[in-house]
Amino acid sequence: MQMMTFQIETEDRLGITHDVMESFLSFQLDIVKMEVRPHFIYLKTHSLPFDIQDPLCRHITQTSGVRRVNLIPFLPSELHANELKTTLATISNGVILVDSNLRVNTMNRAAETLLQTDEKRYKGMELPTLWGMKKEDCERLMQKETSPLTIYIKKTQVIRVVADFYPICMSEKYDDLQGWVVVFRDLQQVNEWIQSVQRSEMTHFEEIIHESEGMKNCIQTARCVAKSDVTIFLSGESGTGKELFARAIHYESLRANGPFIPINCAAIPEQLLESELFGYEAGSFTGASKEGKAGLFETARNGTLFLDEVGEIPLHLQSKLLRVLEEKSIRRIGSNKVIPLQFRLVTATNRKLGEWVKEGKFREDLYYRLHVIPIEIPPLRERECEITLLANHFLQKTCELVRRPVLHLSEYARQQLYLHDWPGNVRELQNVMERSVYLCPDHEIEIHQVSISPSRNGLDRSEMFETVGLKPHLEQTERRIIKVTLEQNKSIRQAARQLQMSHTALLKKIKKYNL
Template identity: 35%
Template sequence: MENLCLRLSNIDRVGLVQDISNILAAYNINIVSMEVQPNTIYLEIEQLSGQRKDVLLDNFKKVSQIVNVQEILYMPHQQTVQQLQAVLTTASDGIIAINYQQQITQYNPAAEKIVHLPYEKVIGQLFSAVFNSAGFPLLDTLKDGLAFDNREVFLHQTKGHYLTSARPIKDSAGRINGAVAILKDIGDVRKLVDSFTGHRKNEFHDILYQSKAMQKVVETIKAIATGTSTVFIRGETGTGKELVARAIHATAPQAQKMFVPINCAAIPEALLESELFGYERGAFTGAEKNGKPGLFEFADGGTLFLDEVGELPLTLQAKLLRVLQERRVRRIGSSEEIPVDVRIIAATNQELEKMVADGRFRADLYYRLNVIPLFIPALRERREDIPLLTRNFFQRFSIRLHKTVSTISETAMTKLVHYDWPGNIRELENVIERAVNLVMGAVILAEHISFDYDFKFATDSQQSQLATLSYGTTITKAVAQVEYDILVQAMRQYHTSRTMGRALGLSHTTVIKKMHKYGLKFPQFDS
C-alpha cells in the first residue's frame, strides 16, 4: 500500500514541527519522510484507514498556525525524481552519470542505443570498466571539477566518433560528488550547431524554394509566427509539413522552449492517450512506478506538433478539444488539472471536411484547429523548386556516401522536372539518394534516375542520338514534343484548363491556345 503524503500550509512559528511530531507519536504513527519549507510542511507517513486518517487530519487542523491540510500524491523530492527520470527517458542524447566512487548511476535509453550495451550490464559498474576512459574524459571532470563542451571521443564498442560534454555534480557545500556527461552522435553536428548559434537567425534556411507558391507560404509563416494562435497545416504526404511547423516555432516567442512532435498515426491507439496526457502511478497495468507526464506537459511554454491529427480516434478528439479550450490537462488516473501554455500546430494530408461530414472527425475540434489554415503546395505545383532541391539533396548524399557527385545532366534534370511526384519532396529525396548510390562518376545521368511509378522518358544515351540530326530542327521538335507530352499528361490529370493552368503555372487562356496548337481536346482523355 502506498504511503500517505500530506501538505500542511502554515504560518511559520517556533515549535510547529515539534507539535506535529507529538501528534504523530500520540497515534503511534512513524514518519517516513518530512520536508520543511517556508510556510509549508510536507509529511510522508504510513497509509491510514479512513476513520483514523480523518481523526489525524482534524488534529492537525487544530494546531495553532496551521492554515490548511491537504492530501497530495507525491512528496516534493519524489516529484523532482519523477521529472528527472522522465527527462532522462525521453532525452534524444545519451546521458551518463557517475558518483564519487566512479560507479555509473544514470544511463538513459538514448545512451543504451548509442553504446549498444544493455542497462543491466552498465548500471552500478565502474566507469573505467565499461568505457575507454582515456578517450572519454568524464573521470577528469570528477577529479578536477572542470567542465568541458563538445569534445570528440571514440568508443570502441561502436567504432564510432561522438561529441560529449560534461559537468561536475556538487552538493550544497560545493563538494564534488559525481559527474554527468551528454553523448551525441557526431552525425547530429548540424543540429548541435543550430542549438548553440540560435536557430532564430536562420528560421527558414531549411525551406528551399524559388517558386511563388512557396514564397506565399513563407510570407504567411512570417506573418503568423509571432503569435500564439493554433496553426493547421494542410498538404499531401511528403510536402514538408513538419519542416514548416519547425520554422513557425523557430520564429515564434516560444523558440527557446520545446518543440515536441508526435505522429498520431504512428502510435497505437491504446498508448496514444497516455503519450499525450500522461498518467499517474498505478493508473493501469504496466504503468511506470512513479507515473509519467504527457507531451502536453513536456511542451509547456513551447509548441506541440500534432502530425496526422486526422488519425485521432473520436474519444481522444473530445479530450483534445477540452485541453484546447481550457488550457489544462488531466493525467490518466488523476483528478488534478495541470495548467499548460502550449501552442498547437496540427497537420494532416486528409480531407477533414469530408471526415467531419461523415462523422469521423468532430466539427468542433476541426474549427478549434482551423484558426490559421496553411496550405503547402505539392511538388508538381512548384516545379521551379525541383532543381534547387535536387542540388541540395545530391550534395548532401554525395558527402554522406563518400561520392564525388558534383552535377546533374540537363536530361536527368528535365526528367525530374516532368515527373508528377506523388510522394512529393520525400520521394524526390529518395530518388536522388538512389541515384547518388548508382552513379560512378561526378555526373548524375538520366539512366540513374528511377521512380517508384511508371514514367517513360528518354535516357541520356537516347538523347545524345539527337545530336546527329539538324540542330535547329531537333531543338524545335524536342521542345514541341515535351510541351505536347506535358499537356497530354496534365489533361488526363486535371480535366479543365483552369486547374491545368494552376498546375503548370500558366493562365487558362494560354493553356487553351496551346491545346488548340496541338489539336488537343478534353474528350480525348475521358478514359
C-alpha cells in the same frame, strides 16, 4: 627556495633505504621529502651546487644494490597531484572533494567561481555550511546518486544546481568510506546546453528551398503568425514538408527556447495514444509505470507541440483534445488534479478533413478549433520551378555525406525529373537523388539517368512517348515554361518579352493552358 629531486633505482635488498639516507646525512644534507616504491627511492632536498651534486651521486652509486641515480623535476606524488589539479581545472563542472566528516579538502576552479569563494575561505569548512544548509539535509541528499538542490551563497543570492555524489572507498561494500567526490552543474548552464543542442536542429524559413509563388505565400503567412500563439493548421500531401514548416514556425516564435515536441498520431496505437498525450498516475492501469508518466502535453510546456496526421486521432479522444485547447489544462489518467498548460499547437494532415467532417469521421467543433490559420503546402508537381533546385540540393548533400565530388545532372536526367509527377513529393525526390548517387559509378562525374520509380499511371518514360506521341509532350513542356516564366515576372508583358513572343500570343497560350 629551489629544490632538487633524486630518483634512485635499486635492487630489492633489506636496509637499502637506510644506506641511501646515510649517504645524504654524510654530506650533512636535510631530506625534505621521501617516497619509496618497488625498486625506486625518491628523495627531495634543497638545491645543491654542482661541486656537491657530483660527489653525492658517486657516493650513492657506491652503495650496494644501487643501480643508477637520476635527477627528476617532481616526486611521483607531486606529479600525480599536478595531473589531478590540471584535470580538475579543465573540467567545466564544479568538483568538490570532502573527507568522511564532510570537511572540504579542495575544489576546482569551476566550483570556486560558481560558489564565489577561494581556498582560504573554504579549506576545512563543512560542506553543509558552504552550501548554506543543515547537515542532516546534506547527508540525506548524499544518499542519492543525483539530486537537484538549492545552494545559498548569500542570504539574498541562491543558485540551483544538479549534484552527483561519488563515495571514495577502498572496497565496493562502502564500509571503509574515506570521503566524497561531489560533481555539480548550474541548472542555468544545463538549460543553455540543451538550448544549444536544440538550436543545432533549428530550421529557419530561409533554409526552406523555394521559388514558386505558392511556397512564397505559404512562408509569408507562416512568418506573419509565427510570433503569436495562434493554432496553425498545415495541410498538404505526404512528403511536402509539413514538419519542416512546423519547426520553422517554432524557431521563429517567442517559444523558440522551449521544446519542440513532434508526434505522429498515426504511428501510435490507438490504445496508447491517450496515455502518451495526457500522461498517467502510478498504477492507473495494468502495465503502467510505478512512478507514473508525464504526457506530451506537459512535456511541451513553454514550447510547441506538433501533432502530425491529426486526422488519425480517434473520435473519443477528439473531444478530450478540444477540451484541452479550450481550458488550457489537463488531467492525467487516474488523477483528479488539474495541470495548467502553456504551449503552442501546430497540427498537420494529408487528409481532406473538411470532407471527413461531412462524413462524421472528424468532429466539426474540433476542426474549426484547429483550422484557425490554415496553410496548404502545394505538391511538388505544382512547383516545377523548384524541382531542379531541390534535386541539386539533395545531390550536393548526399555527395558530401559519401565524400565524393559533387555530381551534376545530365539533360536527360533533368527531363526525367520534369516528366515525373512526384506522388511522394519532396521526400520522394530526396530518395531518388540519394539512390542515384549511391548507384552512380565512382569514375562518373555526371548522373546520366536518375533511378526513378514509375509514375502513378504505371508507365515509364519510353512507354509514355509510345502511347501519347510527341505533340502532348511538346504542349506539356510549353505549358511548364510559360507557367514558370509567369511566376518569375510581375506582368504578362514582361513574361512575353522574356519568352520573345507578342503579348497577344502569350494571352492565347495562357487561355489555352488555363494558366
